[in-house]
Amino acid sequence: FKETVAVVTNPAIDREREIEHFSTRTLLGRRPLPDGLGGGRVEELLLPIVLEEDQGLAEAFGTLTLAEVKERFQTHTLVPQFTVEEGLLLGLRRLEEEAVRAVEEGAEVLILSDREAFQGGVWIDIGLAVAAVNRALMKRDAEGVALRRRTSILVHSGGVRNLHDIAFLLGLGAEAVAPWLLEEKARALEGRKGVANALEALRKGLEKVISTMGIHELRGYGKIFSALGLKPELADYFGTRNFLGSETGGYGFLELERTLLEREGFLRAEKVLPAKDFRFNPRIYKAAQEVASGQAPYSHFQEKVRSLERESPVAARQLLEVRFPERSEVSPEEVDLSVGGHSLPFLISAMSFGSQGEASFRAYVEAAKRLNMLCINGEGGEIPDMLGKYTHWRGQQVASGRFGVHAYMLNSASVIEIKIGQGAKPGEGGHLPGKKVSAKVAAARNAVPGVDLISPSNNHDLYSIEDLAQLIEELKTVNPKALVSVKVPVIPGIGTIAVGIAKAGADVITLSGFEGGTGAARLHALKYAGLPVELGVRRAHRALVRAGLRDKVEIWADGGLKTAYDVLRMVLLGADRVGMATMAMVAIGCTICRGCQLDTCHVGITTQIETVEEALAHGLKRFVPQDLDRAVEHLTRFFEAKGEALRELVAALGARSLRELRGRVDLLYQRDHLEELDLSYFFLPVEEPEWLKDTSAHVLRKPLNQLTRTITEVVMGAYGEGSRKLVFQEGPVNSTDRALGAHLAGEIARRRLYGKGFDAEVELRFDAGSVAGNGLAAFNLEGMKVVVEGGAQDGVAKSAFGGTVAILKGRNPYGAYVDGSVGKSFAYGAIGGLLIVEGVADSRFCIRLSGADVILGGEPERPLRDELGNLAARAQAKGFAFEYMTRGRALVLGDPGPWICSGMTGGRVYLRHWPEMGLTEEAMRRRLAKGAKVAVKPLDLRGIEDVRELLSAYIRVLKEAKREEKAARLEKLLLDPAQHFRMVEPVSQQVEQGVSTE
Numbered sequence: 002f003k004e005t006v007a008v009v010t011n012p013a014i015d016r017e018r019e020i021e022h023f024s025t026r027t028l029l030g031r032r033p034l035p036d037g038l039g040g041g042r043v044e045e046l047l048l049p050i051v052l053e054e055d056q057g058l059a060e061a062f063g064t065l066t067l068a069e070v071k072e073r074f075q076t077h078t079l080v081p082q083f084t085v086e087e088g089l090l091l092g093l094r095r096l097e098e099e100a101v102r103a104v105e106e107g108a109e110v111l112i113l114s115d116r117e118a119f120q121g122g123v124w125i126d127i128g129l130a131v132a133a134v135n136r137a138l139m140k141r142d143a144e145g146v147a148l149r150r151r152t153s154i155l156v157h158s159g160g161v162r163n164l165h166d167i168a169f170l171l172g173l174g175a176e177a178v179a180p181w182l183l184e185e186k187a188r189a190l191e192g193r194k195g196v197a198n199a200l201e202a203l204r205k206g207l208e209k210v211i212s213t214m215g216i217h218e219l220r221g222y223g224k225i226f227s228a229l230g231l232k233p234e235l236a237d238y239f240g241t242r243n244f245l246g247s248e249t250g251g252y253g254f255l256e257l258e259r260t261l262l263e264r265e266g267f268l269r270a271e272k273v274l275p276a277k278d279f280r281f282n283p284r285i286y287k288a289a290q291e292v293a294s295g296q297a298p299y300s301h302f303q304e305k306v307r308s309l310e311r312e313s314p315v316a317a318r319q320l321l322e323v324r325f326p327e328r329s330e331v332s333p334e335e336v337d338l339s340v341g342g343h344s345l346p347f348l349i350s351a352m353s354f355g356s357q358g359e360a361s362f363r364a365y366v367e368a369a370k371r372l373n374m375l376c377i378n379g380e381g382g383e384i385p386d387m388l389g390k391y392t393h394w395r396g397q398q399v400a401s402g403r404f405g406v407h408a409y410m411l412n413s414a415s416v417i418e419i420k421i422g423q424g425a426k427p428g429e430g431g432h433l434p435g436k437k438v439s440a441k442v443a444a445a446r447n448a449v450p451g452v453d454l455i456s457p458s459n460n461h462d463l464y465s466i467e468d469l470a471q472l473i474e475e476l477k478t479v480n481p482k483a484l485v486s487v488k489v490p491v492i493p494g495i496g497t498i499a500v501g502i503a504k505a506g507a508d509v510i511t512l513s514g515f516e517g518g519t520g521a522a523r524l525h526a527l528k529y530a531g532l533p534v535e536l537g538v539r540r541a542h543r544a545l546v547r548a549g550l551r552d553k554v555e556i557w558a559d560g561g562l563k564t565a566y567d568v569l570r571m572v573l574l575g576a577d578r579v580g581m582a583t584m585a586m587v588a589i590g591c592t593i594c595r596g597c598q599l600d601t602c603h604v605g606i607t608t609q610i611e612t613v614e615e616a617l618a619h620g621l622k623r624f625v626p627q628d629l630d631r632a633v634e635h636l637t638r639f640f641e642a643k644g645e646a647l648r649e650l651v652a653a654l655g656a657r658s659l660r661e662l663r664g665r666v667d668l669l670y671q672r673d674h675l676e677e678l679d680l681s682y683f684f685l686p687v688e689e690p691e692w693l694k695d696t697s698a699h700v701l702r703k704p705l706n707q708l709t710r711t712i713t714e715v716v717m718g719a720y721g722e723g724s725r726k727l728v729f730q731e732g733p734v735n736s737t738d739r740a741l742g743a744h745l746a747g748e749i750a751r752r753r754l755y756g757k758g759f760d761a762e763v764e765l766r767f768d769a770g771s772v773a774g775n776g777l778a779a780f781n782l783e784g785m786k787v788v789v790e791g792g793a794q795d796g797v798a799k800s801a802f803g804g805t806v807a808i809l810k811g812r813n814p815y816g817a818y819v820d821g822s823v824g825k826s827f828a829y830g831a832i833g834g835l836l837i838v839e840g841v842a843d844s845r846f847c848i849r850l851s852g853a854d855v856i857l858g859g860e861p862e863r864p865l866r867d868e869l870g871n872l873a874a875r876a877q878a879k880g881f882a883f884e885y886m887t888r889g890r891a892l893v894l895g896d897p898g899p900w901i902c903s904g905m906t907g908g909r910v911y912l913r914h915w916p917e918m919g920l921t922e923e924a925m926r927r928r929l930a931k932g933a934k935v936a937v938k939p940l941d942l943r944g945i946e947d948v949r950e951l952l953s954a955y956i957r958v959l960k961e962a963k964r965e966e967k968a969a970r971l972e973k974l975l976l977d978p979a980q981h982f983r984m985v986e987p988v989s990q991q992v993e994q995g996v997s998t999e
Contacts, residue, residue, distance in 0.1 A: 002128075002169055002226045002241070003515065004530045005492045006428030007215040008421055009466055009501065012459035013428040016205070016212040018884060018903040021931040023208045025049060025219045027176050029065075029153045030074060031109050039146065041109055042074060048204050049171060049219065051155060051179040058193060062200050067112075067179055070155060074110040077103035078157075081115050081130035082122030089258040092125060097137035104138060104148045114157035116181060123265050126257065127158040128169055132239045135174035149174075157181060164206035165529040171207075172224050173239065206525065212458060213428025213530065227493045227532065229317075230678050232256075242493045244536055245317055250679030282309055285563065286587045292642055293588040293635035299642035303564045311672075316516065316561065317680060318535040321570050322672040329655040333648040337658040340578055341484075341555065342393070342415075344373040345644045346568065346659055349636075350559045350580035351398050351418065351488075353379025355433045355442045355454070356597065360627035361606045363387070365585055367629075368636035369394045372644070377418055377580070380404055380456065381433075382445035388413045389754040396486070399476065401430055402456035402885070403830025403849055404446040407802035408479055408750035408780040416509065417476045418486040419469070421460065423513045427490035427531045430456040435906075437600050439609045447832045447851050448887050452907040455885050461845045462796050462826045470505035471739070475776045475796070477506070478706055478740045479747035484508035486557065490530075491515065491537030496544030503550040511580070512537040514560025534560040535574055539683050542575025542664055549693040551664075565646035574683060575664045588639040589632040590625070708734065709744040716745055716763055725761045734767050736794055739774035741765065742787050746780045764788065769811035773797075775824070778806040781834055790962070792840065795824035801831040801853055807958050809839045818964070821858070828855055831889070835954055844873070846882040846898075847891055850908060855891040856955045865896060865919030867927065872899040881930075883910050883985075892951040892982075894971075896920065896928075902985055903930035910985040911948050912937070922983060929985075936988045940979045948978040 007013050016023060027049040033040025047063025051070060059066045070076065079099055083092020100111055113131060118124040131154060138149040154175045159182030161167060167178050187195040211222050227242035232253030236243035246252065267273045288305045291297035310319040340346045349369060354362045356379060363384070369376035370391055377396035382405015389412075396416035399406055411417055422428060433442075433454040443450040463469055473485050486509035487502045489495070499510050514534025515527070538558050545551040558571045559580030568579045587593070590604040597607040601619070605627040610616050616624030647659070656662050664687075671680045704710070712729055719727050734741065742765055752759040764786040767773060771791035778787040779796060783803030790811035798806045810821035821840030828836050829845070831853035841859040859877035866875070873880040877895030885904040892911045902910065913920050925937045940948065952975055959968040974981045 002228050002239075002529075003532055004165070004168065004210065004213070004226045006213040006422060006490060006530055007459075008427075008489050008492055008494075008498055009463065009469055011215040012464060013215055013422075014212045014217065015430060015458040015904070016208045018455070018457070018930065018932040019881075019900070020208070021900070022217050023212070024217060025204055025207050027171075027220060029070065029110055029155065029176055031152065032150050034146065034150070039144075039150070041151075044073060046177060048200065049175075049177040049207075050167070050200055050203055051157075051177050052196070053179065053181050053184050055193065055196065058197060058200075061197075062204075064177075067157065070110060070112070075107050076110045076112055077106075077108035078112045078114050079103070079130075079134065080118055080122075081113055081125035081127060082118040083125060084122050085262070089125065089254055089261065092122075093129070093133050096125070096130060097133050100134045101137055101140060101148060104152045105142070108152055110153045110155055112155045112157050113175075115159060116157065119265070119268055123261050124160070126261065127156060127160045128166075128173060129235075129238065129257070131156060131170055131173045131175050136238065136240070153177070155179060159183075164203060164210065164525055167203060168207060168210045168222070169226065171219065172222055172226060209429075209525075229532070244493075244532070245678050245680060245682065247679035247681070250675055250677065250681075252677070277313075283593065285309065286591070286593050289563075289584060289587045289639065290590065290635075293639040295638060299565075299646045303566060303646060306564050307566060314674065316533055316535070317678060318533065318567070318570055320672050320674055320678065320680060321535070321669050321683065323566075323569060323573065323650070323654070324668050324670055325653050326655055329653050331652040331655055331657055333645070333652045335657050336648040336651045337660075338644060338647060338651070339658075340660070343375055345640065346374075346572070346578045346647075347640055347643065348375035348377060348396070348557065348578055348580045349585045350582035351377040351379040351396070351420065351423075352582055352585075353381030353398075353404075354384060354445050355379075355381040355437060355609075356607060358602075358605055358608050358611065358627060359384070359441060360611075360629045360632060361586070361589060364589060364627070364629055364632035364636055366391045366395060367633045368640065371633070371637050372640055374640065375416065375578070377416070378414075380420060381442070382406070382447065383410050383413065384441065384445050398488075399460075399472075400456060401458065401460045402454065403800055403851070404448070404454065404456075405832075406800045406830055407447075407832055408746045408782055408800075409754055409802070411476065411483070411780065412480045412747055412750045412754055414480070414483055416484045416486055417480065418488055418509075418511065419460070419463075419472060419476070419507075420488045421463065422490040423488065423517060427492075427513075427515070427526065428458060429526060430458040432456065434600075437609050442609065449907050452887055454887060455904045455906060457849070457885055457904075461848050461884075462799065462829055466501045466505055469502065469507075471775050471796070473506040474705055475740045475743055475779050475799075478709055478743045478776075479750075479780045481744075481747070484555075486511050488513055491532040491534055491560070493532070495532075495537045496540040499541035499556075500544050500548045500550060503545060503548070503554045507554060509555045509557055510541060511557040511559065512541055512576075514558070516561025517559060517582075534558050534562065535570070535683070538571055538574045538576045539666075543685070543687045546664070546687045546689055549690050551689070565643050565650060568643075568647055569650050569662075570669070572659055572662055573665050573669050575666075577660075577663060584639075585636060588635050589627065590635075706739050706744070708738045709740050709742065712741065712765060713745045713748050716761075717748065720759070720761050727761055728764045728766060730766045730768070732768050733770035733791065734773050734789075736772055736774040740776035740779055741767070741773055742781060742785065743776055743779040746782045746785060749782050749784070750780075759784070762786070767791070769813075771811065772820075778804075781806055783833070788962075792820040792822045793824065795826055795843070796829065797823045797827050798831055798834070798836045798853075799826060799829040801828065801834045801836060803833040805835045805837075805958075807837040807839075809837075809958070809962050809964075828853055831855070837955055837958055839959075841877045841895075842879065842882070844878075844880040844882075844898075845884065846878040847886065847889075848881065848884045850883065850886040850889045850891065852888040852908075854889065854951055854954070856951055857891070857893045857895065857897075858955060860895045860913075861915075861918050861920070864917070865924060867919070867924065872896075872928070884930075886910070890947050890951060892948060892955070897925075899928050900930040901928050902933040902935045905933060905935055905985075906987050908986075909944065909947065911940075911944065911951070911982045912985060914981055914983050925983060925985070934988055935985050938984050938986070940982055940984055944982070944984045945978045948982050949975055952978075 030043035031041030157179040161180035187199040231246045232251040288302040366376040380400035397414035400420040435451045488511035515531030555577040558576040602608040769790040773793040777793045781801040781804045785804035810818035825843040839858040876898035878898040887907040889908040
């Protein structure tokens with residue numbers, strides 16, 4: 002079973018930084034009906050883990066011991082076992098009947114206990130037992146009420162080994178779990194402390210699991226997982242989505258019974274060898290390095306992989322064989338592998354500078370250039386001297402952290418990839434500990450050396466498919482020539498999601514399978530979340546063909562793919578290009594030790610250590626620095642050889658281009674294991690809709706965001722005539738006028754990047770009554786000033802690199818100044834510039850602020866009333882302000898709102914101290930998020946200077962807008978900033994310094 006994660010809509014939530022919003026509560030007992038009748042005794046547990054013993058520890062964690070459950074409730078114990086004589090199905094039926102009978106006789110808690118299951122019988126898989134009992138109790142009683150409401154299920158099992166097992170059982174319907182063997186193991190290792198550590202880890206782990214699905218409450222977590230390879234008879238019992246299983250091929254009751262009998266034999270055996278995991282076989286990677294170094298031909302590597310696939314297949318795609326004709330008239334030299342202006346259909350998947358050392362990071366893209374293929378940069382920004390150097394071969398990533406994202410970076414790419422999730426750790430963000438943030442990494446990310454850098458779990462300007470369409474349009478506005486890709490993990494609804502992404506305007510859909518090799522990913526995520534890439538490719542391809550959209554987008558696939566044969570399989574299933582990151586690392590020496598998070602990479606790939614001397618100082622016993630030239634040579638040789646092997650395969654099929662083989666599943670067949678998996682879904686044909694053949698006239702509409710393009714034409718026309726101080730003024734604009742200024746920022750960036758230059762100062766003014774649409778002044782640059790009198794919607798000044806943006810109040814017909822407010826995610830990832838809001842700001846104000854100066858000028862009209870609750874409704878910033886801030890300064894003249902500064906690792910926030918309005922230090926601390934590691938302090942000398950500088954800049958803008966009265970009132974605050982303001986700054990490192998999740 003594989004856990005599902007949120008993609009695009011209802012995105013994942015950051016468990017670490019928004020901890021106060023999570024609950025792992027559960028209820029034991031008899032639940033009342035909606036009208037309040039029919040209830041019984043109910044106990045709330047703060048953690049759904051029941052202990053075998055230690056009442057004091059259970060109380061500390063807000064739970065119970067098994068003995069307490071039996072004392073407080075009428076319980077009945079069910080033993081999940083069957084006898085050899087009756088078999089599994091009859092044993093299940095007996096278990097279901099006993100459960101129904103017990104509840105009808107008044108049992109308030111059913112204890113499914115396998116402690117005695119091996120005595121006089123054979124153990125029934127505890128997940129199946131829970132699913133069966135839960136299903137049987139859906140029977141209604143004489144009053145028409147399901148028996149399930151009359152009882153709770155407590156699983157008392159030694160078969161619960163890890164976090165996934167617990168989440169799985171709770172999702173199947175259990176209210177609580179007592180993992181007795183896990184508890185005994187923890188106690189044997191470290192006594193009471195070991196059990197406490199296990200409970201805390203499981204609590205955090207459960208919060209993490211539900212967070213990836215965008216859920217705050219554990220009780221909202223249902224069957225949010227899917228199965229691979231079950232027969233329908235078994236899948237129906239669990240009530241989950243099931244793939245690659247049928248009546249004739251899959252794992253059913255008979256197969257499960259055999260497994261359970263085999264486990265019974267293990268119990269009696271003297272010694273049982275642990276199962277092998279063939280997914281990371283060292284022989285494969287050694288063979289790949291021999292190819293990269295020129296010691297062996299590519300066929301040596303590919304045949305070794307193919308041999309292992311035949312011996313021990315670990316993925317459905319490894320059972321797919323290509324049906325080659327007996328002979329072909331095409332020679333490999335005739336084959337065209339090109340896709341979209343690139344000679345090879347490979348791409349080196351996203352890896353960031355920071356997770357990678359400098360030599361390896363540079364080597365990937367240099368090799369891609371030599372081979373004319375693509376290399377995607379991760380979300381760590383670009384090394385400054387690389388900007389504009391590799392444009393045709395470079396993809397730049399826009400992810401949740403927005404590190405180093407600005408107009409220059411976005412215009413140094415032919416592809417811009419929006420990362421919503423990746424297969425290795427779907428639904429999760431990441432962090433780079435301060436010790437890996439060297440001066441060079443900080444320069445690429447526009448951060449401060451030594452400061453922790455945290456990526457949120459989701460993009461905070463993406464909460465719906467409409468938001469995705471807006472972000473895609475903004476990126477195409479700032480760089481009209483780039484393709485926009487959207488990277489998502491493979492989950493059950495990936496076909497529908499792919500159609501939505503295509504309709505949102507993406508050019509590429511990158512499907513990331515769960516077998517992705519991110520060395521820094523949690524083992525839980527690697528093993529239990531997401532689905533295989535081959536399933537995602539086929540489902541997305543079929544859905545796009547049926548929707549008539551297949552030729553509008555490319556499909557890229559990644560996640561555990563290694564060989565040219567893998568690439569051919571993916572293309573035949575429907576992919577256009579195939580991404581590989583682990584294999585690129587292997588080509589330059591990676592030994593798959595899976596310790597990338599530790600900054601101790603002994604081959605110099607995933608560490609910022611560059612010399613043997615530095616390595617010795619860090620305590621490394623062995624270290625081989627990366628050599629850039631050698632790394633480029635190895636990468637070039639490896640991918641070139643892969644290309645030649647692919648040409649041979651395509652030629653053997655009688656095709657002259659790879660493109661003509663896309664989606665040709667008629668050339669695939671299932672080699673073996675026909676009784677264990679049914680891959681017939683892969684071979685189902687798909688046809689385009691009839692309406693696609695309609696040749697009647699198409700309806701044409703004016704382009705989106707035309708005003709932002711018109712601004713560029715007018716400004717550049719005047720610049721060409723010699724003007725160097727330019728003011729573009731427009732009457733009231735409305736919400737349909739989006740990304741105003743972004744197109745101009747992109748044009749200026751390209752001129753500066755590629756030698757044309759641009760040295761004018763430009764001001765864009767939008768008159769009173771304006772409410773500018775989403776993305777106003779996105780990617781703003783130095784030399785640009787944007788002033789709106791009225792207001793603006795979401796995403797104002799996101800990823801700004803410089804210049805000035807001022808959202809001021811506009812004068813209404815009655816002479817009053819009103820509005821001056823902005824929507825969500827103001828200054829998201831802003832790196833530089835002066836950014837001003839005179840009114841109020843919606844949620845996520847200044848999220849991931851990365852160096853800009855920001856003033857929020859809204860002030861309370863009456864004293865705070867925190868006792869009323871719902872603080873955000875009356876605040877000037879509506880919640881979650883300054884999350885993940887790494888650099889920059891912010892000045893807030895009013896109520897900053899609740900849950901502020903979580904994940905803040907750098908920069909300073911200056912808050913108004915105004916006791917008469919209730920803005921006291923105590924009120925400030927109440928507004929800090931539970932996960933915030935910051936302190937509220939009096940101003941120091943630097944703080945006094947910062948406040949004077951920021952407030953003076955705001956006053957200057959007000960005076961320019963003829964707001965003399967307000968400016969004069971605020972000038973009084975300049976006399977004694979220390980009295981009127983307090984500062985908030987981080988107190989320490991935010992994350993464990995020995996662990997990186999990038």
